[in-house]
Amino acid sequence: MRIDNSKAKELRQDFPIFSSRKNLVYLDNAATTQKPEAVIDAISDYYKSSNANIHRGVYKLSQEATEKYEASHKQVENFIGAGNNEVVFTRNATESINLVSYGFDRTFKGKNDIVLTEMEHHSNMVPWQQFAKRNNLRLKYIRVKEDFTLDYDDAEKKITDKTAIVAASHISNALGTVNDVKMICSLAAKSGALSLVDGAQGAAHSEVDVKSIGCDFYAFSGHKMLGPTGTGVLYGKKELLEAMAPFNFGGDMISKVTYEDAEWNSIPMKFEAGTPNISGGIALSEAIGYLKKAGMKSIERWENDLLKYAMENMKNVKKYNPGLGKSAGILSFNLDNVHAHDVASILDMHDVCIRGGHHCAMPLMNKLGVAGTARASFYLYNTYEDIDMLVKGINEAEKVFRR
Amino acid sequence: MESDDSNMYREHILELYKEPSNYGTIKNPTHQKTGNNPLCGDEITVQITVKGNKVEDIKFRARGCAISIASASLITDYAKGKSLNGIRSIGSEKVVDLLHIPISPVRLKCALLPLQTLHDAIGMKTEGKNGTARNK
The missing domain is CATH 3.40.640.10 (Type I PLP-dependent aspartate aminotransferase-like (Major domain))
Known part of the structure; x- marks a missing residue:
């Protein structure tokens, strides 16, 4: 199966949570993923x-x-x-x-x-x-x-x-x-x-x-x-x-x-x-x-497409990521002088779920010299529109803290 | 969204975040404590000088979100000049009251860390609801 944006939208329909929460933008897949109907x-x-x-x-x-x-x-x-x-x-x-x-x-x-x-x-x-x-x-x-x-x-x-x-x-x-x-x-x-x-x-x-x-x-x-x-x-x-x-x-x-x-x-x-x-x-x-039906290689490729799109569109953030080809669909970032929790809270107002914190890697965060990072992580059902909402939320956070 | 009542990021919070009161260090504090929130890695150090059973000076340094910094700023202002018993009797509802914003249960942990650390600094046993405070 080749996953592209329209295929991802199709796959989304297998996941009941997206029909019970229409506006949900779920980008915390590294924490846990949503479940397809077949699993439930x-x-x-x-x-x-x-x-x-x-x-x-x-x-x-x-x-x-x-x-x-x-x-x-x-x-x-x-x-x-x-x-x-x-x-x-x-x-x-x-x-x-x-x-x-x-x-x-x-x-x-x-x-x-x-x-x-x-x-x-x-x-x-x-x-x-x-x-x-x-x-x-x-x-x-x-x-x-x-x-x-x-x-x-x-x-x-x-x-x-x-x-x-x-x-x-x-x-x-x-x-x-x-x-x-x-x-x-x-x-x-x-x-x-x-x-x-x-x-x-x-x-x-x-x-x-x-x-x-x-x-x-x-x-x-x-x-x-x-x-x-x-x-x-x-x-x-x-x-x-x-x-x-x-x-x-x-x-x-x-x-x-x-x-x-x-x-x-x-x-x-x-x-x-x-x-x-x-x-x-x-x-x-x-x-x-x-x-297996979706294919792990296809999932890897789609996550890479999403990561590329996110990297291109998230301009004003500091990224903690080794770059395309060396990373899975997980993107840690910070906004200058804005705490990751505040970014996550503002995104939550747009129904965008990301993680903000130390990601259970406190020694690594200390090494990076940050209290934590905001993290968006993708999966097969995520779309470019999800990332658009993420970018919109980040811009909003920036506006709130710069005003 | 900015006019939304559910928005925690009101002007007064952001101002306190950018320019908090009582931010800094005291040279020879009589009490001090570092507290942290293991959920997010936030850390705050509260220092106080007690003279004649009154909080004469209070300062904090922190690595935290807007909510925790604003809360630290407000609670240190509130604590200044109070007796130790007066500080002991400050409850979490006071923090919520001072912040004056709608706050979700998760973010309440951020808001309460400064008060809890202040309580720990004066040797008060706390419920340990929000993270742990430890000596440093």
């Missing part, structure tokens, strides 16, 4: 006609729910190029990252540090800070350059055979920068370090093939890619998921329990203790179906 229906259909607990009942209804839930794991595996049983469902990318950090506690011998990047979201920073404390490791950060891209020379220097884990975002939620995670993961592999890619934006805004990236782990959230909240994914190489210890214990994750001890179930069940978000998992599969 999948949730209610499950409860209306397939509701039963999974992996338990011998009756048809339970088997059907189990099959659907397992099929949605397959759908995800297929979407990111993972092998069989290499995908674990979680609540969100944050939980996926925490799962890995707990799973490898006390397993590193002769390692001194963890390498992250300066542009990480708190969710790919705070778990590692805690991991570093628990495991007596030091944190090192790959530098972000003036042009808002990663300093790969610095990455080569910092990732050494003393590095236990390298964790980096695929696409920065604050800057839009698309990182060369393939290169980072290959540096990690050469140094004998584990690699984890935070794909919260990556899986939503680009075509992902985990085998080609060569990462050990890839984490993402369903709600940032048309799926329901409370759905997340952890991809892990099979042998690593097998080696990794679970941190959530209980039903479904065991194969055998005695009064004294227990043995773990196979993957993914080993990491999915308790009754999971069954309806959410099934609806996530529906969301991926929708994205």
